[in-house]
Amino acid sequence: MTAPLRVIVWNEHRHEKINPLVASIYPGGIHETIAGALREADFQVGTATLDEPEHGLSQEVLSSTAVLIWWGHMAHHEVSDEVVERVYRRVLDGMGLIVLHSAHFSKIFRRLMGTSCDLKWREAGEKERLWVVEPGHPIAAGLGEYIELQGEEMYGERFDIPTPDTLVFLSWFPGGEVFRSGCCYQRGRGKVFYFRPGHETYPTYHQLQIRQVLVNAVRWAAPVDGPSPVFGNTQPLEPL
Amino acid sequence: MTAPLRVIVWNEHRHEKINPLVASIYPGGIHETIAGALREADFQVGTATLDEPEHGLSQEVLSSTAVLIWWGHMAHHEVSDEVVERVYRRVLDGMGLIVLHSAHFSKIFRRLMGTSCDLKWREAGEKERLWVVEPGHPIAAGLGEYIELQGEEMYGERFDIPTPDTLVFLSWFPGGEVFRSGCCYQRGRGKVFYFRPGHETYPTYHQLQIRQVLVNAVRWAAPVDGPSPVFGNTQPLEPL
Amino acid sequence: MTAPLRVIVWNEHRHEKINPLVASIYPGGIHETIAGALREADFQVGTATLDEPEHGLSQEVLSSTAVLIWWGHMAHHEVSDEVVERVYRRVLDGMGLIVLHSAHFSKIFRRLMGTSCDLKWREAGEKERLWVVEPGHPIAAGLGEYIELQGEEMYGERFDIPTPDTLVFLSWFPGGEVFRSGCCYQRGRGKVFYFRPGHETYPTYHQLQIRQVLVNAVRWAAPVDGPSPVFGNTQPLEPL
């Protein structure tokens, strides 16, 4: 019997307060809808939002978190550098991080990627089709050949990211664009997964296959009990 | 409750019959020692050897195998092309494959890699130190910063393989060589892990950390319930 | 002053002989059109076809070839295993190989990839848009953000290949599919580039940007004067 994974769903939680459409789709906030998906799996799930003290991400909370999910859009600049640093260190130390949609521009994702993370976008309620290009990857478990979303914001290439360690999804949009939509990275001892869908004005996180991806991604990103590297000055292991 | 993973340990099983030193180290054969390590974990483990009919790898056996472990050295050429083809197709269809030591020259590994898989070698009972270079990888779970083997055959670079998707271990040898010792690949829907140690005249597979790596590798290589790609002529999903 | 790169354009050259439409688009054969594009750059270009003795690829020819371009479709099975083996060895020894369109199913590409190289396809004269996803790669030199082809055969994912070392192009098709259209691999000392476009019934190889890609790819795939690895039994470099 292993203890359930502790997951925190972090949400900026602003759109829901000012846009009735968003509030109607996500009455408890995007974080609650995502947390609901994860609670249906075998995780121990909490939430945290921007306006809580320390954005709900105290050192104590982070230290006991196995995987952190991050949704942000309009207030990336309001996230304190101190909390970003704290999350950053936890990722390097092994915590998984799942970065959703517009959080491509979050401070933490840009910090971990080392690039601008810029892209093309268009809000036109377009269909999105996410093709599974790596069907043997754990994040593709339980899916069909593609996921179809009836209305989403479009994101298009060039997506200014480092080459993903593994590319799991590729998106097609009717307006003529493509996008690397599911990107896996190792950073330090921690795993990072960027997943494209989830504009606040569409019910994306209610859709079953998207919820399946989130559950799979949490399992994949969970810390591994590997060695803690020792850095710095060291003695020879063999006689010199 | 999920069913235990079905694992087959395949061994050429020739050295044990002709070399008393090898027989004394691996009285039941290398396969039995490896199988013992896996039985201590939660796997359902069988074995197969070269001299059995169809080398013990009938279509029926392979179809129900989640992960196949492969040890071979002096008789690669005796493995029938038909069985190689069968194993190959099962890997592309999702079966995990763990390739050990001198099986770098096995037909199945060369077929899956598309390169010569050649390398430098020396039998001098040298110390080997395997450094974990990716401590957040599942195959590194439970290990320290390195594994030390008191005597092993040396393998040295250039190792003529495709760039690994992930490199987990790097070996150091006192004679001056280094080697990429733990290499992960995705091939079709199946995962392949090459692991360097295990020359037949040393008790490598009795060592605890090596056994831990094998257990970890089986878990990592287990099939994922991802989509079965449909290939061939297809109808448009959108109106042309 | 360095000598010009020697390039051979290999073509199956069958469709041109039996299909008047293909013959009208490529009067001298697909190989001559491609060779013409390369002759405009600073290469020394020859051609070879299936029906020549040894398919035009004697050991002598291959030994002096820096980069080989391969187009095949309806007669992959007629390419002799001996010639495939010869090309394979030259690639591992450093010769560049550029694999075009339907040659995804050629013996040589499947051999080098170690996978089935299967995919989805549809002949419906669809528009293709190839997005440059790695604008800093040499193969993208001189291009815009995408290349547009007014009519092409569609290829769709899942494309059963190993993860490319570098992915340069992603294709969009109006029928709803995406495809990894420009894939770089290192195999041995040789570089391999798979490039999707070029169905025989469309004038793809007459289009300027496509010709630019071919020129860029030849430059990228040219052999590098790196070390020739020594394999086999070796003496220690340090005292044991």
Next chain:
Amino acid sequence: MTAPLRVIVWNEHRHEKINPLVASIYPGGIHETIAGALREADFQVGTATLDEPEHGLSQEVLSSTAVLIWWGHMAHHEVSDEVVERVYRRVLDGMGLIVLHSAHFSKIFRRLMGTSCDLKWREAGEKERLWVVEPGHPIAAGLGEYIELQGEEMYGERFDIPTPDTLVFLSWFPGGEVFRSGCCYQRGRGKVFYFRPGHETYPTYHQLQIRQVLVNAVRWAAPVDGPSPVFGNTQPLEPL
């Protein structure tokens, strides 16, 4: 006739002023020794150092620089964030960056990697042997199977970097450590190469093969005339 590549060699230039040993090995500073190696090739080479205004890296200088080489050790913290930001933007825009030895801890390298870039080290004048593991890579041109340095500082794994896009060199040290010594990355449109050797108290940059690697790396890292991605809000290319 193409114009020669403009290269700037940046050096902290502090050790040379305070340590007579370093001054005796590098009388004009490490930057002049490296610049000398590059001037023997067909580059147009300048230098810049920490104590110049703007560290010698004005926007004007950077805008006309094709490849920047960076050596720093004891004064990383004195490099202004403004200049780091400027270099960072130029790399994303296509400038090549070659990061040497102790500059693994430079602000610019850590920014581009997104990890701590920490490692093990020991100053004991140990032999270093750099094995070429990717003999077909342009940075290996003209080299033998390995480079041997008679005395160097040791760097050992775990090196906390993202998985390199390509790993060219692996180092062996007699004290028992290994290290990923030549690591290629794409960041934005720019290429980054980390090269391990070059502690200030050893004559490393006078050694011929090391100079060859630097020349090769400059050629590899030179900007490519690929597309400038357009980011932000965009119109559909196809009718919605």
